Amino acid sequence: MWYCQADFLLEVTDLMLKYALLGLLSHKAMTGYELEGFITATIAHFWTAKLSQIYRTLKGLEEDGWVSSHVEVQEGKPDKRIYALTNSGRKALSAWQDTLVTELDDLRQPSLVRFFFFGKREPDDVLTQLKVWRDLHSARAHYFREELPKVIQASKDGLTYTERDAFFWEATRKLGEMSEQTYVAWLEEVIQALEKGV
Amino acid sequence: MWYCQADFLLEVTDLMLKYALLGLLSHKAMTGYELEGFITATIAHFWTAKLSQIYRTLKGLEEDGWVSSHVEVQEGKPDKRIYALTNSGRKALSAWQDTLVTELDDLRQPSLVRFFFFGKREPDDVLTQLKVWRDLHSARAHYFREELPKVIQASKDGLTYTERDAFFWEATRKLGEMSEQTYVAWLEEVIQALEKGV
């Protein structure tokens, strides 16, 4: 009973990067460096990680017994340490995936903190900033719409991902596109209201 | 010259909570406890802070000379320490506000990390989770549409905020509503696609 409880709590804890790495490693064994590349290509829009943090987290995962590693000696290139999921890691990943989340993420959006206090700023400066943001979001929307699909398609052909895996990846891409469109529409609205004079 | 550079860098640094507190204190002098209430009422959807962190940050602001405090003795209630903006703090706030931001926030959305790896989960469990999220987002959309406007209206009458301040507050509310609607629409799409069988 005691053990059971402790295990459960352990599984629910949200150490996102740990689970993200387990998830990626469930596709294939990889080095920390490679993992960073995959993170950039796949989940970077909603979770980023620096290499230094990835290496530290991998060490932690190995201490947990959720991954194991071996060094591959290379010529002309640095040696590499390849990490692979263990059975225990596979179980931890499933257990995490099987928990139902009943709360929403609380997002930190520093630009909105700035925006909230724009009442005291020069109207022209405010418009300049808003237009910069609009253009940035617009560019990102374009990336989601035009560039990311190619990356997803390429990976699907590369058979690392199943059809079903690709469906969920594509869905996150779609959300990215929709979210950016929402930001652009909202900024357009705000800009127009301010230009009409508020 | 040297000084100038150092000053500039100091001002650009993004210590969000520090500036959020300065921004709130520019309306009126307040205690840490009160500030927490205002944060919850105003910017909580895009920046949260725990009381312990607020107290620590206020201490830091006082060391910077950006706020000053005095203790007010109360009967039947704990004494309170009231913080007020200093001139130097007002300058720091303006300097921060006057910087142009040319990069987008990078959002951390743990639920999307989970979602990304749903390909390996039981289809029924996936649908259950998606419907929970849809309902949560839908409830939040309702809050933004029906409840928040009342709070904003009440504060406007309470003359702490100018018409222009209220405009920007209302705009953040609108973005919240739009974002939640986007999430709901996206989740509906995904749920439908899965129910048709993917």
Next chain:
DNA sequence: CATCTCATGTAACTGGTTACATGATTCG
């Protein structure tokens, strides 16, 4: 000749969370 890619790490720091400690008053 410089920068990018591959590849791994450590150390110091910072901002945020959790848990703890205190204690009177008021409301349901």
Next chain:
DNA sequence: CGAATCATGTAACCAGTTACATGAGATG
């Protein structure tokens, strides 16, 4: 009678960032 409100803080911990250190080979 228990919970919420008012009110302030400290200590330990944890995840993430920045800066540093190393170094060969390929590309422009």
